Amino acid sequence: MIWVVAALIFWAAMFWLNIRLSKSAQSHTRAVRLLVPAIFGITILVVWEGVVRGLNVPGVILPPPSAIAARISTSLPVLWADFVQTFVKGALSGYVIGCGAAVLVAVAIDRSPFLQKGLLPVGNFIAALPIIGTAPILVMWFGFDWQSKAAVVVVMVFFPVLVNTVQGLAAASAMQRDLMHTYSASYWQTLFKLRLPAAMPFIFNGLKIATTLALIGAIVAEFFGSPIKGMGFRISTEVGRLGLDMVWAEITVAALAGSAFYGLVAAMEKGVTFWHPSQRRS
Amino acid sequence: MSRALPVLTVVAAILALWYAAAVWMNATWTRDQAERAGVELSVSDILTDTMAQERPVLPAPHQVVTELWNTTARKKVTSKRSLVFHGWITLSATLLGFAIGTGAGILLAIGIVHNRAMDMSVMPWAIASQTIPILAIAPMIIVVLNSLGIQGLVPKAIISAYLSFFPVVVGMVKGLRSPDAMQLDLMRTYNASGRESFWKLRLPSSMPYLFTSLKIGIAASLVGAIVGELPTGAIRGLGARMLTGSYYGQTIQIWSALFAAAILAACLVGIVGVLQRVTLKRMGMDQ
Amino acid sequence: MTQTPVIQAQNLDLTFQTNDGPIHALKGVDLEIGKGEFVSFIGPSGCGKTTFLRVIAALEHPTGGTITVNGMTPDEARQKRAYGYVFQAAGLYPWRTIAGNIKLPLEIMGFSRAEQEERVKNVLQLVDLEGFGGKFPWQLSGGMQQRASIARALAFDADILLMDEPFGALDEIVRDHLNEQLLALWARTEKTIGFVTHSIPEAVYLSTKIVVMSPRPGRITDVIDSPLPRERPLDIRDTPEFLEVAHRVREGLRAGHAYD
Numbered sequence: 001m002i003w004v005v006a007a008l009i010f011w012a013a014m015f016w017l018n019i020r021l022s023k024s025a026q027s028h029t030r031a032v033r034l035l036v037p038a039i040f041g042i043t044i045l046v047v048w049e050g051v052v053r054g055l056n057v058p059g060v061i062l063p064p065p066s067a068i069a070a071r072i073s074t075s076l077p078v079l080w081a082d083f084v085q086t087f088v089k090g091a092l093s094g095y096v097i098g099c100g101a102a103v104l105v106a107v108a109i110d111r112s113p114f115l116q117k118g119l120l121p122v123g124n125f126i127a128a129l130p131i132i133g134t135a136p137i138l139v140m141w142f143g144f145d146w147q148s149k150a151a152v153v154v155v156m157v158f159f160p161v162l163v164n165t166v167q168g169l170a171a172a173s174a175m176q177r178d179l180m181h182t183y184s185a186s187y188w189q190t191l192f193k194l195r196l197p198a199a200m201p202f203i204f205n206g207l208k209i210a211t212t213l214a215l216i217g218a219i220v221a222e223f224f225g226s227p228i229k230g231m232g233f234r235i236s237t238e239v240g241r242l243g244l245d246m247v248w249a250e251i252t253v254a255a256l257a258g259s260a261f262y263g264l265v266a267a268m269e270k271g272v273t274f275w276h277p278s279q280r281r282s
Numbered sequence: 283m284s285r286a287l288p289v290l291t292v293v294a295a296i297l298a299l300w301y302a303a304a305v306w307m308n309a310t311w312t313r314d315q316a317e318r319a320g321v322e323l324s325v326s327d328i329l330t331d332t333m334a335q336e337r338p339v340l341p342a343p344h345q346v347v348t349e350l351w352n353t354t355a356r357k358k359v360t361s362k363r364s365l366v367f368h369g370w371i372t373l374s375a376t377l378l379g380f381a382i383g384t385g386a387g388i389l390l391a392i393g394i395v396h397n398r399a400m401d402m403s404v405m406p407w408a409i410a411s412q413t414i415p416i417l418a419i420a421p422m423i424i425v426v427l428n429s430l431g432i433q434g435l436v437p438k439a440i441i442s443a444y445l446s447f448f449p450v451v452v453g454m455v456k457g458l459r460s461p462d463a464m465q466l467d468l469m470r471t472y473n474a475s476g477r478e479s480f481w482k483l484r485l486p487s488s489m490p491y492l493f494t495s496l497k498i499g500i501a502a503s504l505v506g507a508i509v510g511e512l513p514t515g516a517i518r519g520l521g522a523r524m525l526t527g528s529y530y531g532q533t534i535q536i537w538s539a540l541f542a543a544a545i546l547a548a549c550l551v552g553i554v555g556v557l558q559r560v561t562l563k564r565m566g567m568d569q
Numbered sequence: 570m571t572q573t574p575v576i577q578a579q580n581l582d583l584t585f586q587t588n589d590g591p592i593h594a595l596k597g598v599d600l601e602i603g604k605g606e607f608v609s610f611i612g613p614s615g616c617g618k619t620t621f622l623r624v625i626a627a628l629e630h631p632t633g634g635t636i637t638v639n640g641m642t643p644d645e646a647r648q649k650r651a652y653g654y655v656f657q658a659a660g661l662y663p664w665r666t667i668a669g670n671i672k673l674p675l676e677i678m679g680f681s682r683a684e685q686e687e688r689v690k691n692v693l694q695l696v697d698l699e700g701f702g703g704k705f706p707w708q709l710s711g712g713m714q715q716r717a718s719i720a721r722a723l724a725f726d727a728d729i730l731l732m733d734e735p736f737g738a739l740d741e742i743v744r745d746h747l748n749e750q751l752l753a754l755w756a757r758t759e760k761t762i763g764f765v766t767h768s769i770p771e772a773v774y775l776s777t778k779i780v781v782m783s784p785r786p787g788r789i790t791d792v793i794d795s796p797l798p799r800e801r802p803l804d805i806r807d808t809p810e811f812l813e814v815a816h817r818v819r820e821g822l823r824a825g826h827a828y829d
Contacts, residue, residue, distance in 0.1 A: 015399075022399040033402065040403030061426050118288030122296075128497070129547050130505045132417075133520075133540040136528035141339065175660050178628050182654040184647050185677045193673060197664045215415040223421070223512050224528055231418070239421045242429070247422050255414040262413035275663035275705060 007050025089146035090218035094153025106165035127159040157210035168202025204269040308332035379442020387450030438510035445506040446499030453495025457488025493558035574601040582633030593786030609772035617787020652729035653722025659714035661706035668702035712743040781821035791821035
């Protein structure tokens with residue numbers, strides 16, 4: 001019981017601290033902006049630990065954070081192998097192929113207003129569908145190894161990136177196109193000097209959405225069959241064996257990988273579209 | 283209706299490609315069979331056979347449509363072989379989860395907009411959570427709740443709720459913050475209370491944002507419910523149909539479940555879209 | 570003007586087909602513009618002044634009549650890069666620096682690297698923006714952005730400059746300043762300038778020739794050759810000659826509206 005009480009006291013103290021911090025004069029500084037959510041995160045971990053220990057929640061229902069951390073530190077090689085299998089081989093290769101293909105197709109159909117009119121609604125429609133359902137089919141076609149996971153990722157990221165790129169290519173204003181026209185610029189000159197740069201904010205929007213989809217696709221596809229490694233494989237087998245600390249360890253890795261992947265693409269976006277109003281404020 | 287022709291053309295092109303791919307991908311099996319039987323096959327034999335295999339690598343569109351028709355209209359809805367039955371199992375979990383997730387999301391968004399401490403502590407995590415493959419915890423939720431004796435609808439609904447929750451929070455916060463300084467100052471000149479400016483300014487101006495997130499949220503809910511059906515070897519629901527289909531190589535069953543899920547998703551998003559148009563039109567926010 | 574005109578329009582018609590029926594943007598427009606002239610087009614919105622400028626630039630194509638630019642069709646003239654065009658908004662690319670923006674037409678037209686640098690330096694000086702080449706457009710004021718867009722139009726040294734309400738979005742103090750600079754620039758470069766505006770003082774102050782237009786259908790109602798000297802300090806706007814020309818422009822605008 002002492003654990004639960006301690007956790008509650010800690011929670012109350014941190015709650016009070018966060019209120020003070022957010023009302024303080026320094027609440028707009030970068031440090032406090034990082035500190036407040038960090039305190040909130042730590043509080044959740046502490047309360048979680050306290051409640052699990054205090055109430056003797058069995059580890060097969062909810063392991064405490066300390067047990068998860070211990071599992072992570074003892075299972076690093078396994079986690080690393082799973083990470084390489086799922087993220088590097090499955091998600092990343094699929095992401096690159098899918099996004100690359102989507103941008104190329106968008107540029108290819110750009111010259112035909114007819115195709116654009118037809119493909120855009122169809123693409124939008126498909127982007128809203130539960131594409132993850134193609135996973136069992138693609139696993140059948142491409143086998144259990146990472147190739148099938150990459151294929152699922154390609155299908156998942158393709159349409160959001162396609163739709164965003166097509167929209168982006170239409171983003172250059174009529175005036176800017178007229179300007180290129182007065183220079184007698186060729187189609188390719190207009191594309192590379194005006195329309196692709198102007199499309200970058202849209203393309204990156206699609207690329208950012210695709211990071212999360214890629215990881216989801218690669219993990220869920222492994223539920224339908226995989227070699228004996230991979231994050232999705234580990235999650236589904238450890239869940240079956242009630243090894244929940246390992247499941248949480250994999251989820252931690254997945255969360256870190258997802259955030260880092262997103263952060264990387266966002267940083268690239270910042271470098272490429274530094275000129276866009278949404279990037280200028282900070 | 284200048285869009286109908288291009289869209290139909292694209293759809294027709296996809297169908298044509300599909301048929302071509304079906305012939306190409308299924309032909310190997312046809313040739314193998316023929317070789318084993320020692321029969322010479324003409325082109326038309328291959329064509330007809332690839333269109334009508336029982337477990338094709340890629341079923342032809344009409345096979346999927348036939349299967350869909352057989353398993354919806356021609357089976358009793360209570361039958362275990364009716365897609366309407368499986369669809370309803372998935373749909374009910376989706377709707378329950380969506381309602382929970384949306385409700386909780388809107389409440390949290392209101393809290394975030396009105397409480398600075400909450401905003402600063404929770405909002406970064408809500409945004410970060412969108413970059414995390416939350417779906418990965420689905421199997422665990424199912425199994426843990428199962429060991430606690432909770433089965434069936436609720437665990438799947440929780441996953442659905444979880445998936446629709448964060449998009450709604452982020453979109454709703456954006457929406458409640460969308461009134462600009464001038465509009466807020468105007469409310470202040472009327473000496474309006476926080477409650478009044480919430481009901482008369484913030485909430486109405488958040489509607490377009492809310493509906494955009496609702497569309498994302500309901501699609502995510504459906505995905506959540508489907509994935510929630512995968513890990514426990516569930517035997518009911520569209521996800522279970524896909525899984526059993528993939529165990530037994532019943533490709534036509536997988537494809538028909540996939541299409542049922544797609545049709546369901548399209549209907550759900552479509553309904554939200556119609557609600558959006560009607561509501562925004564009534565509020566005069568429709569362009 | 571005894572030389573051959575730089576721009577010559579005869580009985581020019583342009584009709585847009587819209588869902589609400591045809592719109593006569595230009596009807597029976599006859600006009601000659603000689604080399605080195607500064608011609609303003611003035612009139613209420615819908616009178617076709619911008620459309621006429623766009624026809625000269627081959628951004629629109631007439632449905633009747635003829636027009637030549639330097640003795641060629643507008644399309645040929647465009648391919649020979651006969652003119653620079655300045656739009657209502659600066660329209661600088663936010664992802665390029667000021668210097669990068671000015672280089673844009675030069676890159677497209679295939680100038681050498683060294684020549685690009687040289688020309689950027691010259692035109693920046695011409696519009697009084699030395700030292701700003703490395704800045705991004707959004708780091709500059711509206712007036713400076715518009716000056717940069719004029720520099721961009723000047724960079725490839727076309728002898729015609731077409732300007733579509735270039736200072737319309739700027740406040741009056743900045744506008745006065747830019748008008749003065751534009752006259753100085755015109756005097757130095759001897760370009761032929763076509764200038765669309767809806768400000769009477771601006772038109773009178775800048776132009777050697779003022780074309781008054783009226784809408785429905787878009788047509789020319791008066792062409793005024795300015796008696797003012799080419800050398801024009803800002804306070805010329807208080808002289809009787811200036812006011813007389815302004816008065817005539819105003820009369821012309823009013824005559825265009827006589828039917829309503």
